[in-house]
Amino acid sequence: VLQLNGARIDTDTCMKVFNATAINLNVHSTTGASLDPQADFVNPRTFELAACGAFQLVDSRSQLPDFFTDREMLSFRNFDEVPGLVGRWLGDPAARQAMAAAARARVLGAHTYVHRMRDLLGHIGLSQPDRVGAVLRGDRQQESLLARCAGDAPLESLLKDFPAGQRVELKDVAARIRSKGSTATLKREELMVLMLDEYRSETRDLL
Amino acid sequence: MSKEVLLINITRMGDLVQMGTLLQRLQHEWPGAAVDLVVDQRFAPIAKLLPHLRHIIDYDFHRLVDESRAQTKDVVTLYREMTGWAAPLIEARYDRVVNLTFNRRSGLLASYVGAKEIRGIAAPKDGDVAFITHGWRI
Numbered sequence: 001v002l003q004l005n006g007a008r009i010d011t012d013t014c015m016k017v018f019n020a021t022a023i024n025l026n027v028h029s030t031t032g033a034s035l036d037p038q039a040d041f042v043n044p045r046t047f048e049l050a051a052c053g054a055f056q057l058v059d060s061r062s063q064l065p066d067f068f069t070d071r072e073m074l075s076f077r078n079f080d081e082v083p084g085l086v087g088r089w090l091g092d093p094a095a096r097q098a099m100a101a102a103a104r105a106r107v108l109g110a111h112t113y114v115h116r117m118r119d120l121l122g123h124i125g126l127s128q129p130d131r132v133g134a135v136l137r138g139d140r141q142q143e144s145l146l147a148r149c150a151g152d153a154p155l156e157s158l159l160k161d162f163p164a165g166q167r168v169e170l171k172d173v174a175a176r177i178r179s180k181g182s183t184a185t186l187k188r189e190e191l192m193v194l195m196l197d198e199y200r201s202e203t204r205d206l207l
Numbered sequence: 208m209s210k211e212v213l214l215i216n217i218t219r220m221g222d223l224v225q226m227g228t229l230l231q232r233l234q235h236e237w238p239g240a241a242v243d244l245v246v247d248q249r250f251a252p253i254a255k256l257l258p259h260l261r262h263i264i265d266y267d268f269h270r271l272v273d274e275s276r277a278q279t280k281d282v283v284t285l286y287r288e289m290t291g292w293a294a295p296l297i298e299a300r301y302d303r304v305v306n307l308t309f310n311r312r313s314g315l316l317a318s319y320v321g322a323k324e325i326r327g328i329a330a331p332k333d334g335d336v337a338f339i340t341h342g343w344r345i
Contacts, residue, residue, distance in 0.1 A: 131279055145283045155286055170275060170282040188319055189286075191330055192293075195315035196285055199268070200275035202312070 018054035022096065023086055026058040035059050035078060042067055047111050050103035055096040057085055067111060072103040140167050154189035170197055210237040211299060214244045215317055215327070216254075216307040217268055223253055226307065230259040243299070245316070266292055296320045304329075 009017070018024055028043050030036040040062045049056040050073070058064070060075040067073075074089070076082055089096055138144055142162040149156045161176070162168050174197035177190045186194075212233055216222055223246070233240050241261045246254045248265040255263060271289070274280045280288075297320055306317040306327030314328035 131277075134281065140281050145281065148283050150287075152287065152290075155283065155290075158286075159283075168282060169278060170285060173282055186318070186330060188321075189290075191315050191319040192286060192290060193282075194330070195312055195319060196271075196275055196282075196289060198310075198312040198315060199271050202272055202276075 014048070015052050018049050018052045021054065022090055022093075024049050024054050024056040025082070025086075026056045028059055028061065038062075046073075047107050050100070050107045051112075053100050053104040055089070055100040056103075057082065057089070068103060068106055072099065072106050074099060135167065140169065142166050142168050154187070158189055158193060170200055173197075174200075209239040209241055210302045212237070212240055212242045213296065213299070213301045213304045213320060213322065214242060214307060215304065215313050216244060216246055217313055218247045218250060218308070220250065220253060222307060223250060223257070227257060229305065229307075230257060234259055237302075243296075243301075245296070264296065293319065 026043070026045055026049060028036065028039060028041075030039075039060065042061050042063050046056070046058055046064075046067075050068075056074070058073060058075050060077045064073060064075060074085065076085060134140055141164070142159055143164045145168055146156060146159050149159070158173050158177075159168060162172070170193070173193050177186075177193060214226065214229070216226055230242060233242055242259055243262040243264055244254055244257075244260050245264050245266070247268045249269070251263055251265040254260065254265075271285075275285060293316075301320065301322040303324045303326065304317050304320055304322040306313050306325065306329060309328060311328070311330075315330050317325050317328065318330040
């Protein structure tokens, strides 16, 4: 048993403990004598252990399948199962390593703070949160936009007449189309830009 | 070969419910016609209750308003996402587009998709881009 007289264990030490342990027993907090009968949330330790590539045995949670498959995470429903599971998995280091590696890959691919922040910003309408950074880097200048057209000739035709170095937004492309006046024949790509620009100038309740 | 029709009815619950008559009328005129519907994703569950629809093609138009207004996406990203979504509509080569949404945006979408015949608001093939034709008005 690792104890430091109630002091917090720093992150580096935690990682060493996690990785030096064949089977980490991850039990969520509960106020009763047994496991929470309505266990729902998944604690941060589940993700931290997985991110370390450490093998863990976690008490079953209703939200656990939202984050990990049963090939990535081993769980139990009551304490009576634990001795048998520990005995079985202690004897199979290769299987432990495979499951821990799968859990780690899942965390790095889907459950980091970067993923959560992207989700959070997306929910408040900032799905491209680096807008200011993109402008400062010149990502919205004509030549940068042209480079990202990926061979889309109609799209390139809409941008090519803007001067290099000029920041070009949707409203600028739409204004250029409108400036052609009443004798212009609208191309399909121009219809698309005008439609997008109509949405830009609208409010939500007037769809 | 059966006819193919696209209906544009982006939002408003009442408009969707009242579309039942049109769906019946289309089947009377063109028996077996394949009828698709463009609708905002919030109304897609309601649209699925309607009969005689082949595909319900939804899009998050609310998000489009946010993303274009706040410039959270650049013009290339916006354009490519929207054209990617609309590509199957063009490829379908509809015999008729019926646009039931009464605004300029839907009219531009109707013309963008294109069809042998467009009923309802559409952008003119040429002329003043600020003008929207409407075959049902005098």
